[in-house]
Amino acid sequence: MLVRFGFVAMSVLLENASPSRTMTYTNFSKLTDREGALLRLVRIAQENLQHTQRLLSHCKYSDIHLYRLTSKLIPLATHDALADWDPYAMLADDFAAVGAYVRESGIRVSFHPDHFTVFSTPRPEVLRNSIKDLRHHVRMFELMGLDERATCNIHVGGTYGDKETAGRRFLSQFGALEPRIVRRMTLENDDKTFTAAETLAISREAGVPMVLDIHHHAVNNPAGIAPESLWDGIQRTWADFGWNGLRRDGAEGGAELRGASSGGAWSDGVLPPKIHVSTPKSATDPRGHADHVAMEPLLSFLRAIAGSTPAVDVMIEAKRKDEALFRLMDDLRAAAEAGAADIRIMDGASVEIG
DNA sequence: ACCTGTCAAGTCTGG
DNA sequence: CCAGACTTGACAGGT
Numbered sequence: 566m567l568v569r570f571g572f573v574a575m576s577v578l579l580e581n582a583s584p585s586r587t588m589t590y591t592n593f594s595k596l597t598d599r600e601g602a603l604l605r606l607v608r609i610a611q612e613n614l615q616h617t618q619r620l621l622s623h624c625k626y627s628d629i630h631l632y633r634l635t636s637k638l639i640p641l642a643t644h645d646a647l648a649d650w651d652p653y654a655m656l657a658d659d660f661a662a663v664g665a666y667v668r669e670s671g672i673r674v675s676f677h678p679d680h681f682t683v684f685s686t687p688r689p690e691v692l693r694n695s696i697k698d699l700r701h702h703v704r705m706f707e708l709m710g711l712d713e714r715a716t717c718n719i720h721v722g723g724t725y726g727d728k729e730t731a732g733r734r735f736l737s738q739f740g741a742l743e744p745r746i747v748r749r750m751t752l753e754n755d756d757k758t759f760t761a762a763e764t765l766a767i768s769r770e771a772g773v774p775m776v777l778d779i780h781h782h783a784v785n786n787p788a789g790i791a792p793e794s795l796w797d798g799i800q801r802t803w804a805d806f807g808w809n810g811l812r813r814d815g816a817e818g819g820a821e822l823r824g825a826s827s828g829g830a831w832s833d834g835v836l837p838p839k840i841h842v843s844t845p846k847s848a849t850d851p852r853g854h855a856d857h858v859a860m861e862p863l864l865s866f867l868r869a870i871a872g873s874t875p876a877v878d879v880m881i882e883a884k885r886k887d888e889a890l891f892r893l894m895d896d897l898r899a900a901a902e903a904g905a906a907d908i909r910i911m912d913g914a915s916v917e918i919g
Numbered sequence: 920a921c922c923t924g925t926c927a928a929g930t931c932t933g934g
Numbered sequence: 935c936c937a938g939a940c941t942t943g944a945c946a947g948g949t
Contacts, residue, residue: 724930724931
């Protein structure tokens with residue numbers, strides 16, 4: 566089983582490369598020249614996109630095949646007070662350049678809209694903002710010219726004291742999204758509300774792939790289910806509804822999208838399942854993310870699924886970002902050298918297990 | 920150079 | 935019904 570590692574948003578090793586510089590609305594409103602202020606926002610976004618490209622270059626030269634884009638590329642992009650502002654046209658070239666680099670380097674990219682995007686909500690204005698937020702993310706993918714293997718990952722959301730009702734409300738509100746958005750979505754199990762088993766059931770009904778977060782599962786698993794026992798079902802969500810499924814069903818644009826990509830995992834027609842991994846910060850804060858990732862629990866999970874899984878992509882969600890990724894690779898290399906015959910180092914950020 | 924309170928946004932808990 | 939916690943990176947304003 567091929568295992569590829571990636572990291573989230575920013576690097577702790579690259580200097581002055583923040584992809585998420587911002588301007589707060591409070592500060593924006595202090596500026597008297599609105600035109601000038603909007604131009605400032607565009608300038609910040611351009612800088613964020615240039616830094617994103619440096620981060621992608623860092624990935625490419627470190628063999629990192631997986632990267633999560635920050636949701637904060639354009640400051641105040643979906644703010645209500647800026648509803649009449651269209652930043653996309655002015656940034657089209659910058660997004661196109663990033664997208665071209667992504668396609669050429671074959672890096673698998675995603676977004677993870679933050680916890681304000683929640684489709685289980687009973688509140689109309691929260692739903693409205695959630696839709697707006699997803700449209701914004703998909704718009705950025707489209708400006709980058711990336712096909713539907715570039716996905717947005719969200720959680721099911723809050724339960725409001727009645728998980729059953731909240732789950733049904735999620736399905737009806739999420740299901741009302743435009744197909745072009747739904748086709749780019751994945752759902753992740755939560756560390757407090759919807760468990761992995763519940764998220765899997767909802768993912769199947771919604772017709773989208775599921776991302777398994779093994780740390781969230783460890784801290785939100787009241788039924789005590791072993792994660793590998795859910796794996797067949799999770800893996801099937803990628804085969805049934807994901808990129809492969811789209812193509813098998815002959816969904817619109819499939820053939821055309823295939824030709825638009827090149828290199829590595831982008832060209833072989835396979836989108837491996839994705840999992841998230843992090844390590845509890847401490848016994849008192851088990852849900853928090855530690856600086857680095859402990860190899861052992863991850864390795865035993867990977868060994869458990871290796872027999873039934875050709876490839877899996879692992880997103881590292883550690884506080885020390887890319888440094889944690891490299892340290893984990895060091896640990897895997899050391900384990901292989903110490904005699905673990907089922908671990909083979911493939912390159913700077915991937916291993917073969919089993 | 921470094922520190923602290925604040926930031927556009929949501930939900931949950933406890934009072 | 936409302937305040938505070940939760941959580942993340944970065945700004946803003948202070949020393």
